[in-house]
Amino acid sequence: MLNxxxxxxxxRMGGFLIKAVTxxxxxxxxxxxxxxxxAMIGQDAGLAAGCGExxxxxxxxxxxxxxxxxxxxxxxxxxxxxxxxxxxxxxxxKMVIGSTGFTPQQRxxxxxxxxxxxxxxxxxxxxxxxxxxxxxxxxxxxxxxxxDVEIVELHHNKKKDAPSxxxxxxxxxxxxxxxxxxxQVANYHREGMCGERSHDEIGMQTVRGGxxxxxxxxxFIGMGERIEITHRAMSREMFSRGAARACQWLAGKxxxxxxxxxxxxxx
Ligand code: NAD
Numbered sequence: 001m002l003n004x005x006x007x008x009x010x011x012r013m014g015g016f017l018i019k020a021v022t023x024x025x026x027x028x029x030x031x032x033x034x035x036x037x038x039a040m041i042g043q044d045a046g047l048a049a050g051c052g053e054x055x056x057x058x059x060x061x062x063x064x065x066x067x068x069x070x071x072x073x074x075x076x077x078x079x080x081x082x083x084x085x086x087x088x089x090x091x092x093x094k095m096v097i098g099s100t101g102f103t104p105q106q107r108x109x110x111x112x113x114x115x116x117x118x119x120x121x122x123x124x125x126x127x128x129x130x131x132x133x134x135x136x137x138x139x140x141x142x143x144x145x146x147x148d149v150e151i152v153e154l155h156h157n158k159k160k161d162a163p164s165x166x167x168x169x170x171x172x173x174x175x176x177x178x179x180x181x182x183x184q185v186a187n188y189h190r191e192g193m194c195g196e197r198s199h200d201e202i203g204m205q206t207v208r209g210g211x212x213x214x215x216x217x218x219x220f221i222g223m224g225e226r227i228e229i230t231h232r233a234m235s236r237e238m239f240s241r242g243a244a245r246a247c248q249w250l251a252g253k254x255x256x257x258x259x260x261x262x263x264x265x266x267x
Contacts, residue, residue, distance in 0.1 A: 001026060001028050002028065002070050002247060002248070002251050003028055004021045004027050004030060004069060004070070004071050004072075005030055005062075005065045005066055005071070006029070006031070007072060007076050007080070009034050009049075010034050011076070012158070013098065013239065014034075014049070014075065015049035016240035017073055018032060018048075019240065020244040021073070021247075022046070023244070025248070026248060027248065029045065029054055030056070030065070030070075031056060031065030032045035032057075032059070033061070033062050034058050034059075035060065036060040038058075038060070041059065042057055042058065043057065043058050045058050062084060062087055063087055066087065071096060071247050072093055074095060074097050074099060075099055078099055078102045081110070082106060082110060082113065085110055086113050088114065089113055089115070089116055089117055092116065092117060093117065094251075094253075095114070095119045097110075098122065098123075100161055100165030101160065101161030107121075118253040118254060119256070119257050120246045120250050120259060121258075122242075122260040123166050123168070124214075124239070125238075125240075125241075125242030126239055126242050127260075127264060128231050129231050129233075130264050131266070132216070132218075133170065133173050134261075136174055136177070137173050139227060140173075140220075143220050143222070147222040148197060148219075148220075148222075149174050149202045149218065150203040150218075150219040151163070151174075151203065152205045152217050153166065153205070154209070154212045154214070154215040154216075155206075155207075155208055155214050155215075156209070156210060157208050157209050159208060163188070163204045163205075163206045164214065166216055167204060167206075168186075170218055171204060174218065178200075185201050186201070190203070213233040214233040215230065215232045215233070216230065246260065249263040
């Protein structure tokens, strides 16, 4: 049995993650952690997640929580994840990270902080989105430079980062397949007399509102034809099921950085 700790236990994803851990074969919830001072500290994690009493109280002490855990699932924020990564490295615990919004510097920092543990970092744990990454690579390779690429993502009105980590990853996948550097070609802003679209740019557009779980469309726009590859998330459950699957896969892995493409054998 793999013992799992979950940080961000009372967050939008936290409850789904706790439920997914209790439902997944070979996984057991060892600890649930929230930020110091959170109103849910001390409550039973299972009751808070709506999946029945589990006898695991939500705590604010990650080090203590990790004592009985093999893997930490962390869906919080980049700053919190980096602090937690340093603790996991110190205690030799593996990590499955779903937090999004890492800057390139924070991403490097994460690798620097965790040389001795296995870390799986994925901005989107859904099987469907990861299949889309593969489809996008193939589409970009087939279509080549003849099509303009634009990416539009929609999320709920509480999302803090933009564009989504998934949209950025989609942009990176397409840019790499076209031999471009995403950071050079991503265009996040058009306003006023901004001029014609440059050939190489990848437009990144963001929509925020209501309770949209997450939608991503990549447009390949050519002369007289257009291809759209869309993923729509209808519930958060498939993210948490993906995280549980990632834990099962990560169990046997040695130190290094992995993502869902590794878990699904899509590389
Ligand atoms: P949320 O704000 O509802 O939850 C985050 C939780 O983290 C909050 O409850 C907060 O109190 C808690 N937290 C803050 N500091 C903490 C600390 N030091 N220790 C423990 N807990 C702490 O956000 P959410 O919608 O659940 O999303 C969380 C993250 O997961 C975001 O970055 C989001 O973009 C990402 N996300 C990723 C995927 C994926 O598949 N990778 C899917 C959905 C969301």
